[in-house]
Amino acid sequence: MRDVAIVSFASAPNRRTDLRNEVEILMPVVQEAVARSGIARPFDFTCSGSSDFLQGTPFAFVIALDAAGAWPPIAESHVEMDGAWALYEAWVKIQAGQAETALVYAFGKSSPGDLPEVLATQLDPYLVAPLWPDSVSLAALQARAWLEKTGNSERDLAAIAVRSRRDAKANPNATLSGDFEIAKLLAEPYVAAPLRAHDCSPSCDGAVAVVLAAGDRARGVCKRPAWIRGIDHRIEPHALGMRDLTVSSSTRIAGEKAGVGNGAVDLAELHAPFTHQEAILREALGLGAGVAVNPSGGALTANPMMAAGLARIGEAASRIWDGSARRAIAHATSGPCLQQNLVCVLEGE
Amino acid sequence: MSEIVSEEGGILTAPHVLEYPYRRSVGPVLGRFFTELRAGRIVGLRTQQGRVLAPPQEYDPETGAATGSDFVEIGPGGVVTTWSWVVRPRAKQPLDRPFAWALVKLDGADTAMLHAVDAGDLSRMRTGMRVRPRWRAERVGHIHDIECFEPEPQATADNGLGGERQRAGELAMAEEAQKPVTNIKTPMRLEYRYSAGIATSRFLHGIAQGKILGQRCPSCSKVYVPPRGSCPRCAVATEEEVELSDKGTITTYAIVRVPSESIDVPLPFASVHVLLDGADLPMFSVVQECPLDQIRMGMRVQAVWVPREQLGPTLQSIRYFKPIDEPDVPAEKLQETV
Amino acid sequence: MARLCAVAGIGQTQYSARRDDVSIAGLLREAATRALEDAGMDWPDIEAVVVGKAPDMFEGVMMPELYLADALGCSGKPMLRVHTAGSVGGSTAIVAASLVQAGIHERVLTVSFEKQSESNAMWALTVKTPLQASVVAGAGGYFAPLVRAYMNRSGAPDDTGIRVALKDRRNALKNPYAHLRDPNMSFDTIASSPMLWDPIRLHEACPSSDGACALVLTSERSVRKTKYAPAWIHATSMRSEPTQFAGQEKVNPQSGRDCAKDVYKKAGISDPRKQIDMAEIYVPFSWFEPMWMENLGFAPVGEGWKMTYEGATALDGDMPVNCSGGVLSSNPIGASGMIRFAEAAMQVRGQAGEHQVDGARIALGHAYGGGSQFFSMWIVGSAKP
Numbered sequence A: 001m002r003d004v005a006i007v008s009f010a011s012a013p014n015r016r017t018d019l020r021n022e023v024e025i026l027m028p029v030v031q032e033a034v035a036r037s038g039i040a041r042p043f044d045f046t047c048s049g050s051s052d053f054l055q056g057t058p059f060a061f062v063i064a065l066d067a068a069g070a071w072p073p074i075a076e077s078h079v080e081m082d083g084a085w086a087l088y089e090a091w092v093k094i095q096a097g098q099a100e101t102a103l104v105y106a107f108g109k110s111s112p113g114d115l116p117e118v119l120a121t122q123l124d125p126y127l128v129a130p131l132w133p134d135s136v137s138l139a140a141l142q143a144r145a146w147l148e149k150t151g152n153s154e155r156d157l158a159a160i161a162v163r164s165r166r167d168a169k170a171n172p173n174a175t176l177s178g179d180f181e182i183a184k185l186l187a188e189p190y191v192a193a194p195l196r197a198h199d200c201s202p203s204c205d206g207a208v209a210v211v212l213a214a215g216d217r218a219r220g221v222c223k224r225p226a227w228i229r230g231i232d233h234r235i236e237p238h239a240l241g242m243r244d245l246t247v248s249s250s251t252r253i254a255g256e257k258a259g260v261g262n263g264a265v266d267l268a269e270l271h272a273p274f275t276h277q278e279a280i281l282r283e284a285l286g287l288g289a290g291v292a293v294n295p296s297g298g299a300l301t302a303n304p305m306m307a308a309g310l311a312r313i314g315e316a317a318s319r320i321w322d323g324s325a326r327r328a329i330a331h332a333t334s335g336p337c338l339q340q341n342l343v344c345v346l347e348g349e
Numbered sequence B: 001m002s003e004i005v006s007e008e009g010g011i012l013t014a015p016h017v018l019e020y021p022y023r024r025s026v027g028p029v030l031g032r033f034f035t036e037l038r039a040g041r042i043v044g045l046r047t048q049q050g051r052v053l054a055p056p057q058e059y060d061p062e063t064g065a066a067t068g069s070d071f072v073e074i075g076p077g078g079v080v081t082t083w084s085w086v087v088r089p090r091a092k093q094p095l096d097r098p099f100a101w102a103l104v105k106l107d108g109a110d111t112a113m114l115h116a117v118d119a120g121d122l123s124r125m126r127t128g129m130r131v132r133p134r135w136r137a138e139r140v141g142h143i144h145d146i147e148c149f150e151p152e153p154q155a156t157a158d159n160g161l162g163g164e165r166q167r168a169g170e171l172a173m174a175e176e177a178q179k180p181v182t183n184i185k186t187p188m189r190l191e192y193r194y195s196a197g198i199a200t201s202r203f204l205h206g207i208a209q210g211k212i213l214g215q216r217c218p219s220c221s222k223v224y225v226p227p228r229g230s231c232p233r234c235a236v237a238t239e240e241e242v243e244l245s246d247k248g249t250i251t252t253y254a255i256v257r258v259p260s261e262s263i264d265v266p267l268p269f270a271s272v273h274v275l276l277d278g279a280d281l282p283m284f285s286v287v288q289e290c291p292l293d294q295i296r297m298g299m300r301v302q303a304v305w306v307p308r309e310q311l312g313p314t315l316q317s318i319r320y321f322k323p324i325d326e327p328d329v330p331a332e333k334l335q336e337t338v
Numbered sequence C: 001m002a003r004l005c006a007v008a009g010i011g012q013t014q015y016s017a018r019r020d021d022v023s024i025a026g027l028l029r030e031a032a033t034r035a036l037e038d039a040g041m042d043w044p045d046i047e048a049v050v051v052g053k054a055p056d057m058f059e060g061v062m063m064p065e066l067y068l069a070d071a072l073g074c075s076g077k078p079m080l081r082v083h084t085a086g087s088v089g090g091s092t093a094i095v096a097a098s099l100v101q102a103g104i105h106e107r108v109l110t111v112s113f114e115k116q117s118e119s120n121a122m123w124a125l126t127v128k129t130p131l132q133a134s135v136v137a138g139a140g141g142y143f144a145p146l147v148r149a150y151m152n153r154s155g156a157p158d159d160t161g162i163r164v165a166l167k168d169r170r171n172a173l174k175n176p177y178a179h180l181r182d183p184n185m186s187f188d189t190i191a192s193s194p195m196l197w198d199p200i201r202l203h204e205a206c207p208s209s210d211g212a213c214a215l216v217l218t219s220e221r222s223v224r225k226t227k228y229a230p231a232w233i234h235a236t237s238m239r240s241e242p243t244q245f246a247g248q249e250k251v252n253p254q255s256g257r258d259c260a261k262d263v264y265k266k267a268g269i270s271d272p273r274k275q276i277d278m279a280e281i282y283v284p285f286s287w288f289e290p291m292w293m294e295n296l297g298f299a300p301v302g303e304g305w306k307m308t309y310e311g312a313t314a315l316d317g318d319m320p321v322n323c324s325g326g327v328l329s330s331n332p333i334g335a336s337g338m339i340r341f342a343e344a345a346m347q348v349r350g351q352a353g354e355h356q357v358d359g360a361r362i363a364l365g366h367a368y369g370g371g372s373q374f375f376s377m378w379i380v381g382s383a384k385p
């Protein structure tokens, strides 16, 4: 396994509605990530993540190349997945010895549509999608199953939201942040019982970019590179009725393969768009009470669809660079009720 | 045009609807399930390991094996294994009043299916409750043949059910002669509020005043029209505005004789690349007022605008380009700009 | 540093306008099962799956790999989904190969597909969005002006495109999977077919197909003894450039030239026309054969049409191109690139049946997409590199 590190990260402000187009949102983010990396273009490999359905226009990633810096022509690929999987593809290229440096970016505009409804088009097209169950209602099914199995309460979920929003005060790109009282949050109506607004990530527009470099290239540009010590991703059966929704078996396997348990974990950035999912993910990764979870505020305070998973990796890397963590876990998810999950273990030297 | 709104910073937004009538072939396994639904029965599929998957899956999620054809009738009643309560149903969802989404494990099945439960009030829902399907009267072989599930009456399981089953049975007999279900219709309609972004909005505001505004790249000085807010060649943002002539030169063209969703011009028409005077790359447009066999590369053309009072922030303000009485531009001058 | 990667199994579906007998999952499964059988493997042997397809709006399923996880035996396994427009089938194979080359997995299944009959292929390619600043009439409307520019520059005879179409449609008669198999197709039928996007005629354009293609890629030590020896990947390459910018060369795009140069260099090829025995290239409109012959360095600029004219690209020519019938005969868009890659591998495995090129040892698979801006290629050989 080659040493590969994350050496730079940049994010757009995660506004609920950003009227700029995707290239206009993305370009400054890519420029910032490239400038911070200290690596001059061209990168040996470029990979991005996005989805056409978010704003209902095909080939969004094609236009996004305008922002990437694709002249002269570049070695480039795209996944119709969260950018965390684009990072995985770039990491594979470096492992194969086909690249030493890589630019990875992701973007998504959720504001043009009704995101929970748009996400219903991800479901089984014969048996489920025709019923149009929205993503929040499906997460709520999972939340209830988890609450009833574990004996936790809606108050426990609200506590996760309060902590996340408080932590997000230090994150200038967060969609929402601040000090909230559990009692007041619990007095709010349900969005989809047992979930209230604070249990659900706010929909927003955003873009994220990350730069990867191998071995000495990374050491040359970064004082304390965030080394990828393990990265793995797994998927589960699609139908909700086939799965035990109260656990995340794919996260558990990915965590084991990535080597989460090989050392003490200082912090974890978990891509949990719903409060109960943070708890499920914590358990799947075996993270104890001493692990700081989502110091950035996490997806509950900024969840740019298609970019939020890559943002978790960037946020975790930031904590390695600034020395506040020695070993950090980053996680990304995709699909209904945590169907697909990626786990990345980062370490400082 | 009235639906176009100029928002903060002059950025234009407009409604965008993605609407397609998808027609799906379902294959033998789902076809059997839908055929049975049409007859008022629910079937599951027994795997080699003996698990009954309901609704049937074409492939066993655990092993990846094809599931075969060991169908068994299950339900129609079952147990709610988990649920959520929808406070404000969306228009496309099965019920127009507050309802529950539930995973329902039907009697005889080992897995649960997702559907709506019409319980009236959140207080009537609980995990473990029994529910039964409410059948649609006119069934076509679709998941919608089950209107929703409803709480099973508590006294006797047969209460009210007998009639339902009988009716379903009659229908089944009448329909047995019908062909199995092979296709379903799953229409999709998604509504968006599309935003044009900064550069395109500026361009369209210019069009609304009868002006064509391009942008010059600060790095390579090339002029882009329509402007995209960046020069992809240099990967830098562009801001400097340049007003361009509405005259230009055809660099290449095609005669389009098949309809396209995205263009409302009568067929056939000439689809052209027009290099406007002062621009460094062509824009795509349409030429009219010219016999199709006379259109050629190098031909000089000019925009034909809608009447001044009809100008708006849309490309429809330029109706098309028409030939003008100027000598052709020699081909070698156009090599760089196809 | 990279490990060797073998194409150990190849599977294709029957291509047709409408595969009404299967679901989307059933379609992929048909190709995947055939690829596994060809490789002498079963579902549990596969460690990871890479899926590719073009816009999700064709089938109206957002990120359909989520729903397809069960059909592809992915439970508990890694799954990736690639989308690089029309080149996606090729890019997907390359991503899958890199998982083996990097030493991460031993046996990877990769599948690409399109079930265009679920909707009308034109819709998703020309979604009418508001506030457009540009007017383009679908893929044909986009590419026809580029074809005209090529005709104008090269001075190629007007019937070059007809000759390409006739060759490919005749080759398709030798390919049992091909969508368009009309034994009566003649020069005159093609010449007299209606102009859709003048200068492109109906029979010079690709069809809209349902179909899937699958490959099993393995490391050297995981190759099993089966009827056909594996094809070995000698080199892969991808190149992209922006959609439109000032001074761009659209007829003979630099991304394509760079990609070819890169893949030849990695494969140790200095004279492609001599050293490569056959090529499966992405020709959705017949005129793109001569255009790509030049772009790929098989012919000098302006002379690609001569290869067609002289019969060099015919099955018995010195540089056979699209012996399978090509995209002109079968076009499930998301799979079309992988079919090119697969057909190239079939040739060097001696597996191509009636459309086999005698003694093919080195073959090129090529795909492109977007506005001639995304390219992916691989060189495969019967011998290890």
Ligand SMILES: [Zn+2]
Pocket: B217, B218, B219, B220, B221, B222, B231, B232, B233, B234, B235
């Ligand atoms: Zn420039």
